[in-house]
Amino acid sequence: MKEITYKEALREAISEEMIRDENVILMGQDIGLYGGNFQVTKDLVLKFGEQRVIDAPLSEAIIAGSATGAAISGLRPVIESMFSDFVTLMMDNIVNQAAKIHYMSAGQISVPMVVRLPVGCGTGAGAQHSQSLEAWMCHVPGLKVVFPSNPHEAKGLLKAAIRDDNPVIFCEHKLLYSTAGSVPEEEYIIPIGQANVTKKGASMTIITYGYSVQKCLIASMQLKAKGIDAEIIDLRTLYPLDEKTILDSVKKTGRVLIVHEAAKTGGLGAEIAALIAEKAYAYLKAPILRVAGKDIPIPFNKTLEQACVPQIGDIKKAAERLMRR
Amino acid sequence: MSLTNEKIIKMYTKMVTARLLEEMLQEMFSEGMLHGTTHLGIGQEASGIAACMTLSEGDKITLTHRNHVGCIGIGMDVKSILAEMFGKETGVCGGFGGSMHLVDYEKGNIGANGIVGGGLGLAVGAALKIKYKNENNLVVCFMGDGATNEGLFHEALNLATIWRLPIIFYVENNGYAVSMPTQRSMNIKDIEKRAESYGMRSIILDGNNAIDVYNMTFSAVQYVREGNGPMLIESKTYRISGHSKSDIDQLYRSQEEINSWLAKCPIKRLEEYMLKNNVARSEMLKEINTQVMDELKQAVLFSQNSLEPSVEDIQKYVYAK
Numbered sequence: 001m002k003e004i005t006y007k008e009a010l011r012e013a014i015s016e017e018m019i020r021d022e023n024v025i026l027m028g029q030d031i032g033l034y035g036g037n038f039q040v041t042k043d044l045v046l047k048f049g050e051q052r053v054i055d056a057p058l059s060e061a062i063i064a065g066s067a068t069g070a071a072i073s074g075l076r077p078v079i080e081s082m083f084s085d086f087v088t089l090m091m092d093n094i095v096n097q098a099a100k101i102h103y104m105s106a107g108q109i110s111v112p113m114v115v116r117l118p119v120g121c122g123t124g125a126g127a128q129h130s131q132s133l134e135a136w137m138c139h140v141p142g143l144k145v146v147f148p149s150n151p152h153e154a155k156g157l158l159k160a161a162i163r164d165d166n167p168v169i170f171c172e173h174k175l176l177y178s179t180a181g182s183v184p185e186e187e188y189i190i191p192i193g194q195a196n197v198t199k200k201g202a203s204m205t206i207i208t209y210g211y212s213v214q215k216c217l218i219a220s221m222q223l224k225a226k227g228i229d230a231e232i233i234d235l236r237t238l239y240p241l242d243e244k245t246i247l248d249s250v251k252k253t254g255r256v257l258i259v260h261e262a263a264k265t266g267g268l269g270a271e272i273a274a275l276i277a278e279k280a281y282a283y284l285k286a287p288i289l290r291v292a293g294k295d296i297p298i299p300f301n302k303t304l305e306q307a308c309v310p311q312i313g314d315i316k317k318a319a320e321r322l323m324r325r
Numbered sequence: 326m327s328l329t330n331e332k333i334i335k336m337y338t339k340m341v342t343a344r345l346l347e348e349m350l351q352e353m354f355s356e357g358m359l360h361g362t363t364h365l366g367i368g369q370e371a372s373g374i375a376a377c378m379t380l381s382e383g384d385k386i387t388l389t390h391r392n393h394v395g396c397i398g399i400g401m402d403v404k405s406i407l408a409e410m411f412g413k414e415t416g417v418c419g420g421f422g423g424s425m426h427l428v429d430y431e432k433g434n435i436g437a438n439g440i441v442g443g444g445l446g447l448a449v450g451a452a453l454k455i456k457y458k459n460e461n462n463l464v465v466c467f468m469g470d471g472a473t474n475e476g477l478f479h480e481a482l483n484l485a486t487i488w489r490l491p492i493i494f495y496v497e498n499n500g501y502a503v504s505m506p507t508q509r510s511m512n513i514k515d516i517e518k519r520a521e522s523y524g525m526r527s528i529i530l531d532g533n534n535a536i537d538v539y540n541m542t543f544s545a546v547q548y549v550r551e552g553n554g555p556m557l558i559e560s561k562t563y564r565i566s567g568h569s570k571s572d573i574d575q576l577y578r579s580q581e582e583i584n585s586w587l588a589k590c591p592i593k594r595l596e597e598y599m600l601k602n603n604v605a606r607s608e609m610l611k612e613i614n615t616q617v618m619d620e621l622k623q624a625v626l627f628s629q630n631s632l633e634p635s636v637e638d639i640q641k642y643v644y645a646k
Contacts (some may be wrong), residue, residue, distance in 0.1 A: 051457060056484070057480075057483060057487070059480035061446070061476060061477050062446055062477060062484050065446015065449065065480075065481070066446050066453055066484065067446075068447060069446050069447035069449055069451045069452075069454075070450035070451070071450070072430075072436070072450070072451070073385075073450060073454035075450075075453075092440060092443070092477075093446050097447065102642055102644070103421060104418060105422060105430065106418045106419035106420075106642055107641070107645070108429075108430045108431075109428065110645035112645075144644075165645035166645050166646075
């Protein structure tokens, strides 16, 4: 094992896949010499050249559109949206083209592309650079959506995403980029569609993903001192959901807390709660609770910014409330 | 390759096929025989077909919602087109795509699109792949005048020029985006002008003159294939048919205007050219029309006798593998 950061893990995944398959190309804004806004693609242009690490103008729509066109023609483009918020400018091409072409053509054409999105708040960048829009993406049949929570997952999932023959939305939390973690020396892949039980426990199931996983882990350590032994599921893939891992845990603990940074209404928590209600209702000892982002644009002020997404204290309080019910 | 008599006859046959197919579709829709909607290109046969006929093996096209002409032009089988419009499993997209989404990857039609301008991204990406692989092919991206008011059009032209991609943006200016005339949707007379601001070469051609369409598009194809970067072609034409099957009253245009374009019918004009230049005799033209009609009737029977796709397969193509 070796210790690398989340962004280094992403870079290693891209680099290894580019060596493995000459059809893998990168496209995005300032991803060449500049290294990408979060330095994920640093030095890759020196290694692979401008033909494969392609700096594009400020034209998100055609970046996504031409990546789709290149993908149906046999390349495997990995595109970067400088901030996930700018995916709104790519949406027609992702939703109406990339997600549907395989279906509409009865399988004549597939779209092997990855859309990398730096997601989330905590950087003081304000409402237009801080959103978590992953639930939108999960609502579009034809897309897969993944969201790694640490360097190990980042590398293994990105390699899987690049090799997948479908459009994959790859969410990366900005606050994770510089965090370090252990990664195997040898090659590995984390299959899309498999959640991970990050911590075993018997009192309740905490279902979460992305940056919130770290917060839930810290909260669970503090809860342990109070006799609450939480199991934590890191979803890793948001679509398709790993129903079995979720339901097996719920059947064991009977209590469910769902935690995510994205706005609560219409968020992934609602979908997971509905799934559990449909398929494991009889096992529940208490109503399902959600701790999620407030339904507001992300404010600039640091105190307000922190107050609008779940913090460790919020998760602990909700867990204690769940045990009392 | 110059325009041989053989090629002109083939072009004429395809134009007649498109015209008779669309007249047949119009009738079948009005009789309620077909589900959904359709967008006919009656009057635009030369513009679409002669342009497609300049292409070679491995070249690609993207089409619009008004795509039957292009599909015939690129050589798709009428059976596979009609069966798709009937929603049958023998259709080119197994009944999953429908009128606006006819795709025949093998034949080079990499996508017709229900989103106006939706083909721009696909075409630019396909051209990027050709350039990346150093292939001797190109892409022709068909669109209407309306698509040139979409943001993606401008992003696509800019990208294609800075990356010198092998692509032709083929704008079929038929005067209207549904009911909106170009005079009200843009402050220029010639869409061709839009290319200049991106540093792109462009030409205007008479889209109702098949011979001109072929010759001028062929020169453009050669220029692009030689690696000189993209081009824009503005093909001036007119849609005789309404926008879609729902466009019945056509309050936005006059009968005089329609009549003036009926006089410029591309098929009639090609017939006159063929007779005058001894490409074919009138008996031969008649025979072609009869043969095409027979083929279309066969295709309708084939479609009617084909099976519906199975409900069990409804999920089959959501994801690859």
